[in-house]
Amino acid sequence: MDHKQEFLDIYKSCITRDGADKLLEYLLSDKSDFFTAPASTRFHGSYEGGLLEHSLNVYHCLKDYLSRERAKTVYGMNYSEETIAISALLHDICKVNFYKVDYRNAKNDQGVWEKVPYYTIDDQLPYGHGEKSVYIITGFMRLSREEAFAIRYHMGFSNGDDPNQVGRSFEMFPLAFALSTADMEASYFLEGK
Numbered sequence: 001m002d003h004k005q006e007f008l009d010i011y012k013s014c015i016t017r018d019g020a021d022k023l024l025e026y027l028l029s030d031k032s033d034f035f036t037a038p039a040s041t042r043f044h045g046s047y048e049g050g051l052l053e054h055s056l057n058v059y060h061c062l063k064d065y066l067s068r069e070r071a072k073t074v075y076g077m078n079y080s081e082e083t084i085a086i087s088a089l090l091h092d093i094c095k096v097n098f099y100k101v102d103y104r105n106a107k108n109d110q111g112v113w114e115k116v117p118y119y120t121i122d123d124q125l126p127y128g129h130g131e132k133s134v135y136i137i138t139g140f141m142r143l144s145r146e147e148a149f150a151i152r153y154h155m156g157f158s159n160g161d162d163p164n165q166v167g168r169s170f171e172m173f174p175l176a177f178a179l180s181t182a183d184m185e186a187s188y189f190l191e192g193k
Contacts, residue, residue, distance in 0.1 A: 019141030057186035
């Protein structure tokens with residue numbers, strides 16, 4: 001099964017709240033490059049379809065993390081399939097229409113200069129990272145408070161946010177910690193160079 005079909009299967013079977021169909025319609029439309037966008041300019045997933053692949057990797061990492069007996073019984077992390085799918089599959093929706101292809105000169109293997117493509121940032125909605133994802137999603141459907149905080153703080157301590165706010169969010173909303181852990185696992189272990 002290809003990544004797009006896997007995403008669609010998970011989305012359609014797990015995410016059923018009001019507005020989910022409109023959000024998926026947007027993601028599938030020519031107004032969105034979600035299925036072809038990279039996940040970054042030069043780090044994890046810096047290739048066509050990287051964002052889609054990263055979103056699926058985070059989903060699988062989050063599912064695995066939350067399946068641990070300790071996560072369930074000791075930490076009380078018992079979330080619906082819908083909450084897991086929304087949080088993981090849509091955490092980086094802020095990267096839709098965020099990158100563009102540009103060209104630079106580089107020498108090829110024969111030492112000849114040629115134009116090569118690379119990704120640059122073209123932020124048309126400069127509203128941060130996690131908060132932009134929350135903003136975009138809530139334009140289509142409601143998020144629970146825990147889902148919103150998980151998506152907002154999925155970058156953990158690496159986004160330059162006030163460490164006290166990040167730590168407090170992790171304490172108050174364990175899904176935020178779990179999603180951040182899944183995002184790092186996918187970025188550094190599954191997709192890292």
